[in-house]
Amino acid sequence: MKLNKIQVGDRHFIEVSKTIKIVLFLLVIISMQACQNSPKENVSQEQENPNITKLKGQSAEFAPEIIKLNEYVYVAVGYDGSNASMVIGEEGVVIVDALRALGAAETVAEKFQEITSKPVKAVIYTHGHDDHTGGTSAFIGNSKDVQIIARAGFKDGLQGSSPVEPILKQRNARQFGRDLPAKDIINRGVAPGITPTDRAGEGYIEPNITFKDSLLVSLADLDFELHAADGETNDELFVWIPGLKTLFTGDNYYKSFPNLYAIRGSQYRDVKSWGESIQKMSTLPVEYLVPGHTRPLSGKSIVHNNLKNYATAILSIYRQTIDAMNKGYTLQQTVDSVRLADSLIDQPNLQEFYGSVPWGVRSIFLHYVGWFDGNPTNLYPLSSSQEAKHIIDLAGGEKKIFEQLSKAVEDGDYQWGLQLADALLQTDYQKPKVIEVKVKLLRALAAQQVNAPARNYYLSYSYELEKNKEL
Numbered sequence: 001m002k003l004n005k006i007q008v009g010d011r012h013f014i015e016v017s018k019t020i021k022i023v024l025f026l027l028v029i030i031s032m033q034a035c036q037n038s039p040k041e042n043v044s045q046e047q048e049n050p051n052i053t054k055l056k057g058q059s060a061e062f063a064p065e066i067i068k069l070n071e072y073v074y075v076a077v078g079y080d081g082s083n084a085s086m087v088i089g090e091e092g093v094v095i096v097d098a099l100r101a102l103g104a105a106e107t108v109a110e111k112f113q114e115i116t117s118k119p120v121k122a123v124i125y126t127h128g129h130d131d132h133t134g135g136t137s138a139f140i141g142n143s144k145d146v147q148i149i150a151r152a153g154f155k156d157g158l159q160g161s162s163p164v165e166p167i168l169k170q171r172n173a174r175q176f177g178r179d180l181p182a183k184d185i186i187n188r189g190v191a192p193g194i195t196p197t198d199r200a201g202e203g204y205i206e207p208n209i210t211f212k213d214s215l216l217v218s219l220a221d222l223d224f225e226l227h228a229a230d231g232e233t234n235d236e237l238f239v240w241i242p243g244l245k246t247l248f249t250g251d252n253y254y255k256s257f258p259n260l261y262a263i264r265g266s267q268y269r270d271v272k273s274w275g276e277s278i279q280k281m282s283t284l285p286v287e288y289l290v291p292g293h294t295r296p297l298s299g300k301s302i303v304h305n306n307l308k309n310y311a312t313a314i315l316s317i318y319r320q321t322i323d324a325m326n327k328g329y330t331l332q333q334t335v336d337s338v339r340l341a342d343s344l345i346d347q348p349n350l351q352e353f354y355g356s357v358p359w360g361v362r363s364i365f366l367h368y369v370g371w372f373d374g375n376p377t378n379l380y381p382l383s384s385s386q387e388a389k390h391i392i393d394l395a396g397g398e399k400k401i402f403e404q405l406s407k408a409v410e411d412g413d414y415q416w417g418l419q420l421a422d423a424l425l426q427t428d429y430q431k432p433k434v435i436e437v438k439v440k441l442l443r444a445l446a447a448q449q450v451n452a453p454a455r456n457y458y459l460s461y462s463y464e465l466e467k468n469k470e471l
Helices: 002-046 050-062 102-115 136-140 165-176 271-282 300-326 331-337 357-369 384-395 398-411 414-424 431-446 452-468
Strands: 065-068 073-077 084-088 093-096 120-124 147-151 209-211 214-219 222-228 237-241 246-250 288-291
Touching: 050 452, 065 102, 073 102, 073 288, 084 102, 093 136, 102 136, 120 136, 147 214, 165 452, 209 214, 237 271, 246 271, 271 300, 271 357, 288 300, 300 331, 300 357, 331 357, 384 398, 384 414, 398 414, 398 431, 414 431, 431 452
Parallel strands: 093 120, 120 147, 147 209, 246 288
Antiparallel strands: 065 073, 073 084, 084 093, 214 222, 222 237, 237 246
């Protein structure tokens, strides 16, 4: 009986054990399926591209704040798209740059007045872009004696006086994402994603003092040195206050690879002079650096290193481009051959949040030789529609191209997909579907893009295309 009980107990134990093993096996299978399915869904639908994470991190540069650099210099960051600064002297204050929106400038002016009630003696414009000049009246009030200082030729040739102003305005809106829905806005690379529009530009006051090469002047009982410094614009200057060891760079320096070419469209930005301007600044014993955008820097070695690697990067891109051109490289071959050195590519102030190396290369190339890249094939190229027809015929017809377009989407080959979509859009084949795919491709590229202007342009164009069904 004892043996039988043991046998019955053993059988019972064995059956229970089998049941437990089956349950455990099923749980493992379910768990494995969950582990296999969930991450894939997260990767394809929810996981953020590292470039977008990096771009979001750049937004910390625009947190609104009045930053005290020292007892005499205060910088307003994040209240508008650019910085405005106050320098306090014995007899009054000097304002360097004046924001774009008058409403934003009034806010900053009030905050400056809380620091000191001394009158504004002068305003210095580092260059003529509207985001540095539009709020001047907020700072000077009704005073008629304020000196407004800028370079000779101030604002000449900027967007507002261009014969192609309408298309520049449209491209400007795309580059800065001005019409994007709030959910799509991150930042503009060197500025917040949304900037104030309250009476934009209405506070602008024309300069009453200009100079050509340099100006040494006492303002509010402080000695200022103003030097011409071609770069982002041809009316750019930098401000050096030796007694305060403080440098104002205007838009020739900010914490991003420089925008050697603006995709909204602009005059040629003299890249060689830009690099040389930064080189000149780097020779000064600067302890406090105030850029036109992003937060200021403090510390002699930090400032020097930032200026030095900035100048090195700009001049390297210039020299590499010139060398490639002199070897007879075509435009695309030149673009493909130019890159930042390994010692520069990871520098925090050279990340391509705003400017892009290939854009700069293209701008230099076209500046020196114009549209013809030296390849005789490009003297009289086929029209877009003729080229598209030949490509489609070569591929075996529109259906084949559409299949390749779908494959490009599936493979994540988004740029190739865009080019295939453009070929098909030269025909009437499945046009609504092709437009729908192009919209998706533009948004897919935007979701991978660390460069804010490129991201904003992709997204802005996608919404326009979705709305108008033709661009």
